[in-house]
Amino acid sequence: MALVLDPAAQDLLFREAHTANTFTEEPVTDEQVQAIYDLVKFGPTAFNQSPLRVTMLRTAESRARLLPHMAEGNRPKTSTAPLTAVLSYDLDFHERLPELFPHAPHIKDAFFSEEPVRESAASLNATLQAGYFLLGVRAAGLAAGPMTGFDPAGVDKEFFGDGRQHVLMVVNIGKPGPDAFAPRSPRLAYEDVVTVL
Template sequence: MTKQFHDNTLSHEALEQLFLEARSYNGWLDKDVSEDQIRRIYDLLKMGPTSANQQSARFVWCKSQDAKDKLAEHASEANKKKIKTAPVCVIIGYDIDFHEQLPWLFPHTDAKSWFEGDVEGRIEHAKRNSALQGAYLMLAARALGLDCGPMSGVDLNKVTEDFFADQPQYRADWICSIGYGDKETIFDRSPRPDFNKFNRIA
């Protein structure tokens, strides 16, 4: 009996929303992002795969004006307004002691023991997997009809000190404003390379 395979490809409209027409925004419309929307973003992004389900990312969703102003103090001049005027700006950090959570996150085996005594190894794993989760965050936000403005132009040490002071095992890595993007604040899309430029099939 021949197996039947179904084409589960997303519609072109969905691909445009997630990738083809999606942009990184520099300015925002005056439209709120609710706590419910924030929770929906997280409930989607947490389903993305991480190594041994380590879920190493730690997020601070700066929604109040005080929190956004505090974060903007540590940003480059060009990024301050992008933070202050966004409905929400999320700090994507990582937990260098993520392995402490593995007994319940990955109960199939003693994964915690793989990382004990290896701080440098944990940092490497935490940074890689939290970066993945940050990418899932952007796709989740776009899937829910929101726009993103990812940024790395911040003093990460000061962001860590200010927002993770009570959790010394956490480190800030980058930030991303989320809201409804103002199309007047973006320029023409920069070039994207063809497949053959940076790829090969071995």
């Protein structure tokens, strides 16, 4: 076989996984969230920079702060999901680089002394980490409902008032509820995507 991951795991992470639009009331525990992070933190990023930050909205009060900034169609599922994660990138990620990349402590100043460079690196690498996060949620046997339908400036102001973090996506997390999944849409075929030189 071309893949060493067993077929059940392939189904869990990819083939049978869908974006969830409804959720049961079963809670997502802190232990599950910790296990997800402890798995996905090993996903590679440039210089191990790890700019992703995750703000978990568990209470009705915290969710109420988010809902006005969500697109209208995303509000009902966000208000009823057992847990919502606001995934953002930290513009000050470079301050932690000396401990994350200890054999080259000069990396922080050599590559990230200018803010436009930091912001580009933070956005790209946190987006990469967000993909790992979604796989981690699936690996925990949970469904993820990632969304980009929201007002980014409003979410940033509401949750990251100092301007040092910027939202990437909002992810509802939980066990899928009734009619949680839309039919699977087509995907591009291998020959439409892959070029071999």
